[in-house]
Amino acid sequence: MSEQRKTLIGKRVPRLDAHAKVTGTARYTGDLSLPGMLYGVMVRSPVAHAHIKHIDVSKARAFPGVKCIITGNDVPAIRYGNWRLVPELQDETVLAHDCVRFIGDEVAAVAAIDEATARKAAELIDVEYEPLPAVFNVDDAMAEGAPTLHSHRENNLSLERKIDYGDLEKAFAEADYIREDTFTTHAVSHAYMEPCVALAQADADGRITLWTSTQTPYYVQCLLAQTMELRENDVRVIKPHVGGGFGGKMELRPWEFCAAWMARETGQPVKFTLTRAEEFASGRRRHPVKITSKIGFKKDGSITGKEVIAHLDGGAYNGMGPTATFLIGNFGAMLYRVPAYRYRGNYIYTNNPPAGAMRGFGAPQALFAGETQMNLAADALGIDPIELRLKNAMVEGDKIPGVATIGSCGFIECLEKVRELSNWDERQADARPGEGLGIACYSFISGGVFNWFNTQYTFSAAEVRVFDDGTAQLSTLAADIGQGSDLILVQILAEELGLEVSDIRLVTGDTATCPQSDLGTWGSRVTLMAGNAVRDAAHKVKEQLFDMVSLKLNLNVIHEIECGNGHIYPKSKPAHGLPFGDVVAMVQRSNRGKPLKATGYYTPRDCGLVSPAFSFGAQVADTSVDLETGMVQVNKMFTVHDCGTELNPMAVEGQLEGSIQMSLGYALSEELLMEEGKTLNTSFLDYKVPVAEDMPPSVSETIETYEETGPFGAKEAGEGLACPTAPAIADAVRKATGLCCKDLPITSDKIRSYLSGD
């Protein structure tokens, strides 16, 4: 072994599941079928707010082929939700009891021998509703005398989140320039390609195995056990391939419960497959938020203080709303040093379909407001917006009082680089009507520190087994939902062990066989947290391997030993190594046949209340607007971002491309159109997701920093990038047209209307 130690860090390693996905052999929950399987459909409320007076299922039950029907009366009225830490925030039951609160609220479920039969039977269920007054926006919901959705929350205020630091009165008093703006953002759908599917089987003792399209197998296990009054270990959740989640599949969902409950009732497996229309009409969506932001500056551009007041339209239930309320406050004061800050986040119930987590989780809304306001302030102050940002940019070591300390931070480098890449200065000097270069920035968390799920386990865990054939096995409940985290974790393990990616077998997605536990995929946590757990396990295994090499090679104790190129060797004498598998065999023999394995863990500690690490980035949108039609064309996107060490540049690029695509839709074309709580556009024909030909060319670079808390220095690249695109386009449109669009999306209608002076 004379060649240099090969590293996998920074290598463009292709995805593990690429072949299976392009050849169609990857198995999603919908591909699964069990003998005797029944088909389930949900019966949903057609009204936005009502008492349920009576449900008559007799006709449906008599319909040939129907095997089981359940309503809220048939199942325990247990309130559940991800916020187990604050039980009063758990406000949902799996099926409506007494009351429905949105159009689509789950009232009953039918299982039958085929889907057509189940649908027909569902239509035969007669629900007598007594309509109640309803509210469909935050203002109406908070108005005096507004109808109340949940009896324990008068005024429909579910949650108020406060952040206060610094002397804000003084900050505004000392400011040379203060501005206040109000922004509104809209509801959009995750529009994942794979709709929700769940398949449950019960054994004779009532234990459940649930295959489901989920980001969070562990949450589903716990909450399904809770709602079914089972013990956690009586529920086994298996996550097959998942075709996207983006935050929309991180809660227990009623059809998961209904599949399991009806499987137990009937003794037959039950599968639910949501239709696309159901997904659009009643699925979780990004919170519409009204944000009023007030910010003060000194003449030189330095920020003196900021106040953000947010009202989230939560829809009928909390879902992940409390976390979004929390994070909007956090992202309201990220990126820039804000000496004094006040945040008031209000989570408001309305009779809209409940919102939930969605890629960015509050940051897209907060940063649309914050970054747009920065651009407006820069104009007003007569300072170049990049200069204004550089003036206030966070740097390593900055503290957000009581919240977090900024670790690695390449923000300044990102700003400088994107200025260069986009020819910013030149283009600013050469402004033309109908054209604009807009800028916005982001910062994002690399996993959440706060334990709202109140898990009793470490945040991530990974088991590593090594074999005498020179291979290893990684087992973890960390959930790849299409983002490619499986590969990243395998890459991390291969790097640690000095093996190839092809030497690692991955076993994942099963609460029974993977080590307890992993909090799942959200908040860009997997690479950092599960990655650290993988490293911990690898280190434990390596300790035994290294001890054996020390023995076999008779090494002086001062030698450092390392793994590389399939060997284990003294670092100073790489040619004197032993093959990896041979060392495993020796350790195994020295343990008299016991296999060599270890479980590693990670829980973030002593790193504030938000996240162990923050990514940063800046994006410039080169945009044209047709001044007649108002059509916006993004010509090119320039992105420079700091995700710490780029473990796999191809994976990072994939995240960037996906973020641009999704955010382009958020900025310009996507919007769930609502009328009295009813979602009007429930198909991909009516809900306009950007497709391949809509994608602008993209130029990007990464600023590599080394994040001490992350594996091999890595931090997130999956969600933060979804934030700057909308405000950057808004900035560009403003420059191209003069329209300062503070309410998303930036439609051609709004532009035309502005240009025509209406």
Add this chain to the structure above:
Amino acid sequence: MSEQRKTLIGKRVPRLDAHAKVTGTARYTGDLSLPGMLYGVMVRSPVAHAHIKHIDVSKARAFPGVKCIITGNDVPAIRYGNWRLVPELQDETVLAHDCVRFIGDEVAAVAAIDEATARKAAELIDVEYEPLPAVFNVDDAMAEGAPTLHSHRENNLSLERKIDYGDLEKAFAEADYIREDTFTTHAVSHAYMEPCVALAQADADGRITLWTSTQTPYYVQCLLAQTMELRENDVRVIKPHVGGGFGGKMELRPWEFCAAWMARETGQPVKFTLTRAEEFASGRRRHPVKITSKIGFKKDGSITGKEVIAHLDGGAYNGMGPTATFLIGNFGAMLYRVPAYRYRGNYIYTNNPPAGAMRGFGAPQALFAGETQMNLAADALGIDPIELRLKNAMVEGDKIPGVATIGSCGFIECLEKVRELSNWDERQADARPGEGLGIACYSFISGGVFNWFNTQYTFSAAEVRVFDDGTAQLSTLAADIGQGSDLILVQILAEELGLEVSDIRLVTGDTATCPQSDLGTWGSRVTLMAGNAVRDAAHKVKEQLFDMVSLKLNLNVIHEIECGNGHIYPKSKPAHGLPFGDVVAMVQRSNRGKPLKATGYYTPRDCGLVSPAFSFGAQVADTSVDLETGMVQVNKMFTVHDCGTELNPMAVEGQLEGSIQMSLGYALSEELLMEEGKTLNTSFLDYKVPVAEDMPPSVSETIETYEETGPFGAKEAGEGLACPTAPAIADAVRKATGLCCKDLPITSDKIRSYLSGD
């Protein structure tokens, strides 16, 4: 917790899989289906011995719907077999290379879009055979100038096994009575209800997942990897429910290889399902053996010495034959103290379908000879056969030189009890023509000590996880193939943890997720070996739980702590316990979220060359023979046996009933009828397995001993019981008719022929 500690040992706990099996929801390999699955069939040799001159697959390949065809030329010519310890005993290739050696030898395999297509295509494969002379019995195979099956084994003698101890010349010289008899036993089929099925899937990297009906997932993993030139960890074997094995499913089988190979070739899953005719015609079977046994006695009945010469008709390949050759020698000198012993076991190749392991694994043949001879000797010596046995019976502490030391032994009590139960003395005095009471005994191993598979792992392993909901999970690769070992292992764990069986979730049958490793199901090893591994894991977990209870209850260090009734408590103060789940939660918290789990192991050491423990038993068959027709009717079976602690009497009874059923067939009705290497009776119409109405009433008792090496004192109850029935019936038939039948089966033809003096 005032009531007494509840124990599960000795309780009639029902089977875990009972409900699933009787309702049809238990999933066997044949129930599995994957998208895009192909169907495979084997192409087999129609001739018993030939060179393959040419194989033309062109017509078959062109047949519409055919996706893949392989012959021996397409795959590596790697010899494999379970005897990895002695590589030259590995004599089989997955598909024939150059030569076929039995009718049914696997020549090629076809995978097509459905089974009918595959069968049609298989018929289109044109194999040109150049016939070679063949041999179909041991005498012909050993004759001067006999055709040779394997070039490295002239005279077709694959293996010679020798055992020698004591001075045999002197022993025979000192004997007052010597007799020599020759016995022959016949080929029978395992006749498991589930035929062999294998389903393989390959991933893009060529890694294999194989679902298969097997007793030994670990062997299949290793040997499939070897034959495919993959690494062990590139093969994952999953064992769904298995509908019986009895030794017939403990090797890698050609269709497992072909499914995997063709899945990799085609990128589509491939499934093979053997027909019943294939199973009978070319499946493994019990070795036909010719045994010549010479034994000397003193006048008082004490044995002076014994010589056993066995010739096994191995068929075309070794399979598990070497082990059977070894064990026949062992069982030739079990049960009784034999001061001098010589054994010569000869494993002979013939052009019959290969034999293999089958319930008892040499013992049914050895004990048919040995026990029949004991009965004949008793008559000749004028000593009651039970008295003769009592005179020589092994007792605890007896040593078989260089081979084993007898641990717990209730043999004498078994003999005395069966005498009493069967009214032996009274009935002997009252003999009538056409009626007979016959006796035979057995001893059997509780798992094998010898490591012929040359595993690098411990013999058994088990992982135990405990949860704060008061439950536990057991994970082991120990293979339940219908014998009920899953329940026994769960029962052992529940007993250790003081929980209920319903508190334990079992995860099993998957080489990737179960701990490495377990040698599988054979030699009645599971209860003792996997049971000990379960206990080891449980003890490791309990140590942490007990430490926590000591802390929480502030216990004086001299307190013994135990688990019971779902609690953990000081043994002296059972009422002062803490709930099991609460203690788990505390340990977990004290580990800052790390789950509480442990892996346990077991490898038999320092217990000779055969087994850590031996079961014993005696059986009396009350039998009538119709002196006109020769029809044998077993009126009642009396069985008394020592299986150590009866962990679950219902499970033991099930084994006894199954053993009687199978041995009744072996004794009287089952026989694979052969003509020049061709099996003539290949359906259940022609191969006569006793059915429910053939079963005699049964009276049984167990003599409980405490086996120090076994879990809670247990030893085997699954195979030894299959041995005494044939010799006991033979003894009864002799008493009823005078015919001393030394060649199995005891057919009515043979009896009529004897009675008519032909």
